[in-house]
Amino acid sequence: MSHSLLSECSDKGLTAKGLERRRRILDAAKEVFLEQGFENASISDIMKRAGGSMTTLYRCFGNKLGLLEAMMQQSCDDLFASFDQDRIWSEDPASTLYRFGQRFIDMISRPQAIAMYRLVLSANSAEREQIQAVFYTSGPDRIRKLLTVYLEKQKTEGRLNIDCCTVAAAQFVEMIKQPWHLQALLGIPYDPALPERSLRQGVEIFLNGTTA
Incomplete structure (x- = not known):
């Protein structure tokens, strides 16, 4: 291309x-x-x-x-608009991670976002690797980088004790997605209260392991 x-x-x-x-x-x-x-x-x-x-x-x-x-870049720009608002980020990791998680869950649970995941996973052409790379850069990697920057700042200021913020950001994102997001991708019905429970428990587990 x-x-x-x-x-x-x-x-x-x-x-x-x-x-x-x-x-x-x-x-x-x-x-x-x-x-x-x-x-x-x-x-x-x-x-x-x-x-x-x-x-x-x-x-x-x-x-x-x-x-x-x-198209993927435009779609992700639209979805990520709310993350660019400064009020999501604060000096309190608990409230910030919760707000971040709420917006992230809202973003990836939308029908078009689920359809986009399925589009990428089902790609079976010669361009498959390029399609997956574009999606990863526009979406998952972008969200991980946003959270990494915040965690690094909290680590520098002594609020969080984290060895590798890049890994920690990815771990937090994956933790609050499961198990409901995989069920959504597979078309398996799940309790609509599960994303909120996953988020609250994910924030608690993450902070228990990283609070300085």
């Missing part, structure tokens, strides 16, 4: 009309990819829904994989 092609239709430098056109294409791409999967998704079907020309799509995104990458 050529990132030089992607840059031709990045948000920077686009007019309001250009931004609207780009958003329409990405929204249509999300619908089609989530409905049909990457392999079965049709570029022509996407453009029928979005309106516009195939030339515009290829100029902006390069190819179908480039379009998927841009």
